[in-house]
Amino acid sequence: MRITKPPVLAGALVAVDDLQLTGNEEGRRFDAVITTTVLPMTNLREKVRSLNALTLLHSMEATAGRLPTWREGEERLPVVVKEKDVSYQAARMSLLAHLLASHSHLQQAQPALLQAAVAADVPPLRRAGVWRALLGVSPLDGDQFAALDTVSAHTSDRQLEVDIPRCHQYEEVMTSPSAHYKLKRLLKAWLEAHPRYVYWQGLDSLAAPFLLLNFENLPMALACMTSFIDRYTRDFFLKDNSHIIQEYLAVFNHLISFVDATLYTCLAEMDFFPELYAIPWFLTCFAHVLPLHKLLHVWDALLRAETSFPLFVGVSVLLQLRPSLIGASFNDVILLFSDLPDLQIDRILSDTRELYARVPRSCVHLAQRREEGHTMTEYTAAQLRTFCCPRLSREDLIDLVQREAVAIVDVRSPPEFHRGSIVRSVNYPNVDDATMGSIRTLLETAQANRHPICIVDVATMTVAKRFSSLLVSNGVCGVTMLDGGYDAILIDSTLHMLRLHNYDAMWC
Secondary structure, three states, X not given: OEOOOOHHHOOOOEEEOOOEEEOOOOOOOOEOOOOOOOOOOHHHHHHHHOOOXXXXXXXXXXXXXXXXXXXXXXXHOOHHHHHXXXXXXXXXXXHHHHHHHXXXXXXXXXXXXXXXXXXXXXXXXXXXXXXXXHOOOOHHHHHHHHHOOOOOOOOOHHHHHHHHHHOOOOOOHHHOHHHHHHHHHHHHHHHHHOOOEOOOXXXXXXXXXXXXXXXXXXXXXXXXXXXXXXXXXXXXOEOOOHHHHHHHHHHXXXXXXXXXXXXXXXXXXXXXXXXXXXXXXXXXXXXXXXXXXHHHHHHHHHOOOOOOHHHHHHHHHHHHHHHHHOOOOHHHHHHHHHOOOOOOHHHHHHHHHHHHHHOOHHHHOOHHHOOOOOOOOOOOHHHHOOOOOXXXXXXXXXXXXXXXXXXXXXXXXXXXXXXXXXXXEEEOOOOXXXXXXXXXXXXXXXXXXXXXXXXXXOOXXXXXXXXXXXXXXXXXXXXXXXXXXXXXXXXXXXXXXHEEOOOOOEEO
């Protein structure tokens, strides 16, 4: 391209609305030499010809709904490696094209089939379709976009003008004027469709992945974004979201103590709490802190999980930063979080999946997002901050007891313990004994097996709070408290299998 005039003379006289330029048309003209460069595709053609055609043919009917198996260890390769493997991507794309085309039928016959197919990874060229299916978005869901006013002035326009040019500016597509224009329309459409919400900084970063995957289909981008926010960040964008955010951060802090008590104690001793670093993480589901190419992989896993999944991602990030956090000063930690180092996304995903499968679901219970199958006492964020570890529901305790995967420490008085206790529980009323001599072996065994340690108290859980704080400060991981104490079991006649009388109980 050859510019015929100096840039200072090539500007428009007036710029209005969405950067529409007016005036000095002659000065803004330039000469351009358009040429076409043919890139060599010999290697790609040869690779495609060498593919086994049978691997590209899939029939759920012929295989009775079973998914194809891949070469030994292929699914466990790093995501970046798999995305460059032509044969692997071709087979995966062919399979997912088949599943997406028949998704409406399979959703009724085999609803978990698509989720199982994308458990290992999502091919980049099939990601848009996979996300729409996992979010439950249909083509008709985009119809509302045409009725929304995305042109008229909005109270958030000034902030949008500041934030949008900075949104994922390292991504080439996001730096284009077309992307800026479409992102602004997408955000204004969402705000117009949800008048009870307001624009918070970071919403632009959250919207960017949906724009990239549906760049020529803004109605579908809006439908996907709406479904995603309703599922994972519901009410986070209220004008007064403090109670929602504070509860989320309190539960996150409990999860840190459950997974890594030493790290929790280290951060607490320097008064470095999640309020100082984690709000952008959860407000945008990490879209504000992770580069897009890593964020897409995190969201691939997120869309297959429940609403608590971002909490586990946050803990996995801390575990990766752990060597830099332990023993650091407050100022060093502030500097670390102000500019996060390059994170290993495969390790984050591996740790997140392991924690998500291991931690009882009631340990991340959120009052605003009740999950079926768990009976939990509802606390305010201020009350939750008085706990230093998560609570365990009666339902989760039943499951753990039946699998013999929990250590139960009853801190009630000996008379109360002898009147009734939980099967295989150990009485330890002397909670101020820091040596924990009589239960040390029990605690060490539970930690070695990665089993939760459930503290049972009366309904007020006053002693349980004190004892759990002692355990956590001594680096004991997996500490929980039975929600509602032993009284919660007494009032529920269906939990008789957990109760023992005095002649069966153990007393240490």
